[in-house]
Amino acid sequence: MLWAYTKKTAFYLLVLAIIFQAVFxxxxxxxxxFKSGTSLFEVNYWPTMISWDNYVSVFRSGSFPQNxxxxxxxxxxxxxxxxxxAVTAAYALSRxxxxxxxxxxxxxxxxxxxxxxAVLAGLxxxxxxxxxxxxxxxxxxxxxxxxxxxTVWVLTTFMRxxxxxxxxxxxxxxxxxxxxxxxxxxxxxxxxxxxxxxxxFIAAWNEFLFALTFTSSNSTRTVPVAIALxxxxxxxxxxxxxxxxxxxxxxxxxxxxxxIFQRKIISGLxxxxxxx
Amino acid sequence: MAELQLKDIHKSFGLVxxxxxxxxxxQSGEFMVFVGPSGCGKxxxxxxxxxxxxxxxxxxxxxxxxxxxxxxxxRGIAMVFQSYALYPHMTVYDNMAFGMQLAGGGKEQIKRRxxxxxxxxxxxxxLDRLPKQLSGGQRQRVAIGRAIVRDPKVFLFDEPxxxxxxALRVATRLExxxxxxxxxxxxxxxxxxxxxxxxxxxxxxCVLRDGIVEQVGTPLELYERPQSLFVAGFIGSPKMxxxxxxxxxxxxxSTIGIRSEHIEIKDKGGLWSGPVVHAEMLGSDSxxxxxxxxxxxxxxxxxxxxxxxxxxxxxxxPIPNAVHRFDAQGKPLLH
Amino acid sequence: xxxxxxxxxxAPLAKPGKPIRxxxxxxxxxxxxxxxxxxxxVLLVVAGWPLYRTIYFSFTNAxxxxxxxxxxxxxxxxxxxxxxxxxxxxYSGVLADPAWWNAVWNTLRFAVISVxxxxxFGMIVALVLNAxxxxxxxxxxxxxxxxxxxxxxxxxxxxWMLNDQFGIINDLFLRLHLIDHKIAWTASADTAMTAVxxxxxxxxxxxxxxxxxxxxQMIPKDIYEATRIDGVGPIKTFFRVTLPLVRPALMVAVIFxxxxxxxxxxxxxxxxxxxxQTKTMSVIARENLIDFDKFAYGSAxxxxxxxxxxxxxxxxIWLGRxxxxxxxx
Numbered sequence: 054m055l056w057a058y059t060k061k062t063a064f065y066l067l068v069l070a071i072i073f074q075a076v077f078x079x080x081x082x083x084x085x086x087f088k089s090g091t092s093l094f095e096v097n098y099w100p101t102m103i104s105w106d107n108y109v110s111v112f113r114s115g116s117f118p119q120n121x122x123x124x125x126x127x128x129x130x131x132x133x134x135x136x137x138x139a140v141t142a143a144y145a146l147s148r149x150x151x152x153x154x155x156x157x158x159x160x161x162x163x164x165x166x167x168x169x170x171a172v173l174a175g176l177x178x179x180x181x182x183x184x185x186x187x188x189x190x191x192x193x194x195x196x197x198x199x200x201x202x203x204t205v206w207v208l209t210t211f212m213r214x215x216x217x218x219x220x221x222x223x224x225x226x227x228x229x230x231x232x233x234x235x236x237x238x239x240x241x242x243x244x245x246x247x248x249x250x251x252x253x254f255i256a257a258w259n260e261f262l263f264a265l266t267f268t269s270s271n272s273t274r275t276v277p278v279a280i281a282l283x284x285x286x287x288x289x290x291x292x293x294x295x296x297x298x299x300x301x302x303x304x305x306x307x308x309x310x311x312x313i314f315q316r317k318i319i320s321g322l323x324x325x326x327x328x329x
Numbered sequence: 330m331a332e333l334q335l336k337d338i339h340k341s342f343g344l345v346x347x348x349x350x351x352x353x354x355x356q357s358g359e360f361m362v363f364v365g366p367s368g369c370g371k372x373x374x375x376x377x378x379x380x381x382x383x384x385x386x387x388x389x390x391x392x393x394x395x396x397x398x399x400x401x402x403x404r405g406i407a408m409v410f411q412s413y414a415l416y417p418h419m420t421v422y423d424n425m426a427f428g429m430q431l432a433g434g435g436k437e438q439i440k441r442r443x444x445x446x447x448x449x450x451x452x453x454x455x456l457d458r459l460p461k462q463l464s465g466g467q468r469q470r471v472a473i474g475r476a477i478v479r480d481p482k483v484f485l486f487d488e489p490x491x492x493x494x495x496a497l498r499v500a501t502r503l504e505x506x507x508x509x510x511x512x513x514x515x516x517x518x519x520x521x522x523x524x525x526x527x528x529x530x531x532x533x534x535c536v537l538r539d540g541i542v543e544q545v546g547t548p549l550e551l552y553e554r555p556q557s558l559f560v561a562g563f564i565g566s567p568k569m570x571x572x573x574x575x576x577x578x579x580x581x582x583s584t585i586g587i588r589s590e591h592i593e594i595k596d597k598g599g600l601w602s603g604p605v606v607h608a609e610m611l612g613s614d615s616x617x618x619x620x621x622x623x624x625x626x627x628x629x630x631x632x633x634x635x636x637x638x639x640x641x642x643x644x645x646x647p648i649p650n651a652v653h654r655f656d657a658q659g660k661p662l663l664h
Numbered sequence: 665x666x667x668x669x670x671x672x673x674x675a676p677l678a679k680p681g682k683p684i685r686x687x688x689x690x691x692x693x694x695x696x697x698x699x700x701x702x703x704x705x706v707l708l709v710v711a712g713w714p715l716y717r718t719i720y721f722s723f724t725n726a727x728x729x730x731x732x733x734x735x736x737x738x739x740x741x742x743x744x745x746x747x748x749x750x751x752x753x754x755y756s757g758v759l760a761d762p763a764w765w766n767a768v769w770n771t772l773r774f775a776v777i778s779v780x781x782x783x784x785f786g787m788i789v790a791l792v793l794n795a796x797x798x799x800x801x802x803x804x805x806x807x808x809x810x811x812x813x814x815x816x817x818x819x820x821x822x823x824w825m826l827n828d829q830f831g832i833i834n835d836l837f838l839r840l841h842l843i844d845h846k847i848a849w850t851a852s853a854d855t856a857m858t859a860v861x862x863x864x865x866x867x868x869x870x871x872x873x874x875x876x877x878x879x880x881q882m883i884p885k886d887i888y889e890a891t892r893i894d895g896v897g898p899i900k901t902f903f904r905v906t907l908p909l910v911r912p913a914l915m916v917a918v919i920f921x922x923x924x925x926x927x928x929x930x931x932x933x934x935x936x937x938x939x940x941q942t943k944t945m946s947v948i949a950r951e952n953l954i955d956f957d958k959f960a961y962g963s964a965x966x967x968x969x970x971x972x973x974x975x976x977x978x979x980x981i982w983l984g985r986x987x988x989x990x991x992x993x
Contacts, residue, residue, distance in 0.1 A: 071807065082821045095830075098832070138706060141699035142702070168969050170966045172710075173953060175717030195710060201707060230699070255812070261816055261933070293824055296824070297821070304813050304817055308808075315804065315805060
């Protein structure tokens with residue numbers, strides 16, 4: 054009896070530990086973001102004050118609102134383009150038998166394994182050649198290297214699972230592939246599209262290396278780069294309060310999105326990983 | 330309605346040949362049933378006729394026109410799938426109208442045809458519902474309705490009753506039979522593994538095994554004059570009793586077969602005898618299993634309930650001219 | 665109606681021996697090709713061509729300011745040597761560069777340690793999530809938070825917590841008497857890698873946990889009931905039943921993470937910039953490419969990293985296939 058009790062307590066302690074370590078850093082960042090002045094330099098475990106100074110300075114810092122906008126635009130357009138190309142490609146890869154299909158799937162998967170640095174040099178040249186350097190289009194263009202393989206892979210897995218008889222019924226009804234995709238599959242697949250889109254959005258939002266390398270001015274930078282480069286009035290002063298505030302601004306919507314779409318995200322992640 | 334000609338049809342999936350040379354004629358307006366054990370190729374053959382699979386070699390003709398190269402929607406066929414295959418996100422009306430909409434039919438014309446079909450199948454009250462709001466039997470009728478709207482020359486059914494429970498199966502079977510009559514006897518090809526469905530629905534049955542045609546004929550022909558051991562054992566429930574060895578030698582054959590309903594219980598002097606080892610009483614009939622010394626017990630059918638008990642020794646004799654004789658290759662020996 | 669006897673009829677074929685193809689399959693195949701074209705073009709332009717160019721640059725003396733004037737120099741960027749009159753040989757090139765090998769060592773060290781620990785912790789979290797208890801939903805939601813936070817933001821958050829002057833970690837450890845003076849976690853040579861590992865493990869364990877959880881959930885519940893009836897203890901059950909059954913999912917998760925870890929850049933760049941103890945291959949390659957304008961040199965380093973990852977991927981696929989063919993069946 055005592056042993057069972059101990060086991061249960063130990064279990065719940067473990068659960069608490071897991072929750073704590075996951076949440077604390079974020080909690081502490083929020084805590085810090087509400088501090089101002091000298092209280093920043095004291096260590097507090099509990100909130101001591103709520104001051105919006107840091108948040109104000111983030112938005113006054115000149116380019117941050119623009120950076121936020123850039124991130125939103127880049128991530129959204131990247132996802133939209135990728136989904137468009139991926140839906141049609143996924144149909145071909147999952148529903149039409151042709152020679153070399155598995156080789157193509159393998160190739161697509163291997164592209165997502167490319168270290169970004171390996172294409173950095175080449176992409177740099179291409180982007181400059183197209184005149185896309187220091188533009189958001191340069192970013193959208195380069196982001197497809199990881200969003201496209203991912204969306205194609207996940208959507209192919211989802212489409213493969215759609216019952217074949219519904220497609221055959223549509224074929225008997227005289228539907229061409231484009232009609233099958235738009236009028237029969239998409240209505241059934243929109244949860245998968247939402248999930249995939251969300252995961253690709255998060256990946257694009259998060260991206261750092263390309264954003265760092267392919268942009269050179271504050272007005273075109275995206276949020277991750279902006280936060281990384283946030284500096285204070287003098288060389289030695291790191292504006293921790295402002296950095297934390299910026300971090301919170303960027304993270305809260307993401308966390309909210311992830312929590313709302315929890316189930317979909319988890320199923321999307323595992324579909325790509327386990328089933329594939 | 331159309332007449333179909335299958336001429337030496339072969340179908341391979343990669344290196345595996347599934348249909349090994351099938352030639353068949355389906356008469357205009359007849360109800361033809363493809364029947365056979367799992368893996369015999371009946372569904373594949375149906376899909377070849379539908380155009381959902383490519384024919385590896387051989388020709389398929391509808392009314393004399395070779396249709397091998399035509400896509401399903403241009404062959405004038407309609408198909409009812411085993412799992413109904415209704416579009417889950419569309420209403421019953423849209424499900425049935427989809428094909429015509431794609432072909433560019435006028436709104437009025439589509440409405441007329443859909444409502445007619447719905448009327449025929451008694452699903453008019455469900456036209457605005459989604460498939461998930463319907464029961465299995467109702468969904469099946471919608472699937473049939475979708476096929477009717479296409480006004481096809483050939484109707485194809487792929488094991489449509491498998492997903493229904495026993496009672497519903499019998500009722501729907503009757504509806505399909507009535508449908509055939511009410512549609513001016515349109516040509517129907519029906520696939521099933523259930524020989525009872527085959528016997529009750531078919532004008533002619535085509536028995537398939539391992540990708541080849543074992544026999545084609547009316548239900549009665551298959552029952553009375555099976556052309557092979559396989560067909561003899563496949564048609565008829567319970568399965569025909571087969572006897573080898575000395576039992577068959579008495580008839581100068583390699584194997585003999587006798588149906589359970591063609592055996593009489595005599596007081597004495599019967600051809601075979603042995604103890605009762607098992608009895609099944611179904612109320613309307615009884616099936617008595619008798620160990621006559623052959624490899625398997627002989628099944629004897631009796632009307633109503635039987636008084637025979639386990640262990641009773643029975644004397645059995647076949648009714649005249651009811652014994653089927655087969656040679657060593659399983660081919661029938663003529664009397 | 666007579667029974668039909670099967671007689672082979674010589675059927676008219678389009679061409680002798682060639683089957684008549686249905687227009688359905690012809691048109692579907694054509695449409696499939698059309699559908700794939702945009703994706704293929706994009707991937708060629710965004711991945712195929714740049715990769716080729718990077719490899720090309722590595723064999724030239726290209727520089728950022730004048731990419732067009734690159735001239736072929738052979739393997740010089742990889743390994744070159746000069747023998748002086750005195751007989752002494754000087755080696756140059758990436759393969760002779762101690763900084764490069766230091767980066768390789770850092771990367772391997774980081775990858776192995778972080779993936780191992782993530783697997784262990786991920787397994788623990790997955791087992792917890794697989795159990796049925798009140799508040800399971802809260803745990804699942806909570807562990808998604810580290811995953812959802814952008815890498816740069818986590819780097820900054822932890823930077824702050826690990827700050828030597830005002831960081832909460834130092835404060836906490838001092839109070840608990842775990843350390844006796846404030847440690848510059850991210851700056852000090854001894855602890856930089858540890859700091860990076862802590863943040864990466866914190867951030868990626870949820871992903872591992874979710875993948876492992878999916879594998880765990882595929883194990884039918886009645887197997888556990890059978891072990892309970894057989895009286896098998898929980899630890900034995902785990903090692904003899906759970907682990908073998910979850911191995912496929914585990915292997916997939918591990919290889920994904922391993923390949924990811926080998927490519928790491930963001931975290932190192934932001935958390936421990938300019939630290940020789942944590943510079944990984946991606947970091948040092950970019951440094952050479954962009955910061956030092958040793959473009960060709962950096963390209964060579966990038967190519968080497970690509971080759972390494974390609975070898976690892978092929979090895980995994982080959983081993984996996986060998987297992988499938990020879991092993992279980």
